[in-house]
Amino acid sequence: MVNAKADAGVYKNTKTRVKTDAVKLGKKTNSKLNTKVILCGVQLDNPIIPASGTFGYGYEFAEFYDINCLGSLSFKGTTREARFGNPTPRIAECESGMINAIGLQNPGIDAVINAELPKLREVFSKPIMANISGFSVEEYAYIAERLDEEEQVEWLEVNISCPNVRGGGMVFGTDSKAAVKVTKAIKAVTTKPVIVKLSPNVTDITEIAKAVEGAGADGVSLINTLIGMRIDLNTKQPIIANTMGGFSGPAVFPIALRMVYQVYEAVKIPIVGIGGVSRAEDVIEMMLAGATAVQIGTANLINPFASKEIVENLLNIMEKYKIKDLKEIIGGAH
């Protein structure tokens, strides 16, 4: 899949400058630093993956920069039918973070396969992580089956942790038995690695992680957002129309890191670390806690170039902390 000779990208002018076009092309370079990781048998040029819901279907970000510098991307959570989502306001600001209650707005699986993915393919040649969600076990399985024919989709990321919809999403992620059912149903209809995205809104996240591992999941990604809310002092009412929403941003990073650390000790399958990652240093921390790859979420919304800048800065930070090969640090803090 990837040129075995290709190294981690060019690292020139060792102090500050990184030549990004070489990073994205994965050309052999004079660098001895290796950013490649293998996630469920699929190699990524680097572990950086924009998180679902913060990057659309990718192609719009390609208007801002060449998104091929990324390891992969996880597209917007997709359901069987098109969804409008929740009423507005859907967004509230917090100290070092934000709350969203989008409610899985997406064009539905048909439009994703027929319109969104073809547009993404034109601008993105890297493996794609398909984020799927549903309101029944059958819906999850149906979408998984539909995506099984999409070559560029290398992993299914199963969102059983959306806090913003009733009767779906998180209902499956806060109950081990339901999580097992969804995982098994998807595994039965797909040949692709299945990564189950976990909710932090549980007493013990390792319990759900172990349950989905037992059900055949190939990996887990964590964390989804934490349920939170804000109240407008002028109106004395919740800011979010849906009252509550998912809290994300740098403020949740220590919680996410702790959970990745705990899950790493509980399961053998690879972990995708998510939650408040905003800089290359955070990526290294996540990997030391046990993440094989790392998703960048809310940071993309504040700075549309965040994922690109993190990729560019990764080599600097690796050199600074004397890390030659990223995959060797996975779980290094244990």
Added chain:
Amino acid sequence: MLKIMKQSIFKIKENIALTDSIFKMVLLGDTSDLRTGQFVNIKLDGFFLRRPISVCDVDKKSLTIIYKIVGEGTEQMSKMTAGEKLDLLTGLGNGYDLTLAGKKNLLVGGGVGIPPLYKLAKDLKGNCTVVLGFNTATEIFYEDEFKALGANVIITTIDGTKGVKGLATDVLKDIDYDYFFACGPEPMLKAVYEQTKTSGQLSFEERMGCGFGACMGCTCKTITGYKRICVEGPVLVKEELVW
């Protein structure tokens, strides 16, 4: 349609109060590729989300925004002084489509919905009727600026302290126009939608996460599908609204 978002640093040239709560800020920086009716998204120290604010005027080196203190972020902005720098995303939103303009254009603005209409009136070479609605005389701003463009300006105040007493929409029936542009609070836009007999464009406001289409925080329903106020808006044409 030209759509070029840029992230760049602007330097404050001036930041002055127009009324008790409304401020005008002139920013120096890269203003290329901006369209009338677009907005900028401003990063403020100590605040997580950017502040989306419509652009009032643009020239080769500077852009002008007019904003109201509505919360802690805009309050902090109001205290900034010349020489300070701000991180802006520019070129956001679709802007007005001037190719649809008529021969006798009507511009209707309410409160801080007024600023983007200024550049629009300028683009129309002042050849338009502008209705500016305020609550009271002390809140009036930019009346002279619109007049200086040659526009026929009608002021309304709810309390009647200046101009015509009532809402901006109360005077529409007496104006001869064949196309309209409106920007203001949603109740005003809805009244404009209901009381205008021609086609037109309305510019909307919504709480945003990113301002460039990624978060889906500002979506609204239209008869032509779901639209993000920050990308497919903020300007929507009358015929696509669901009201």
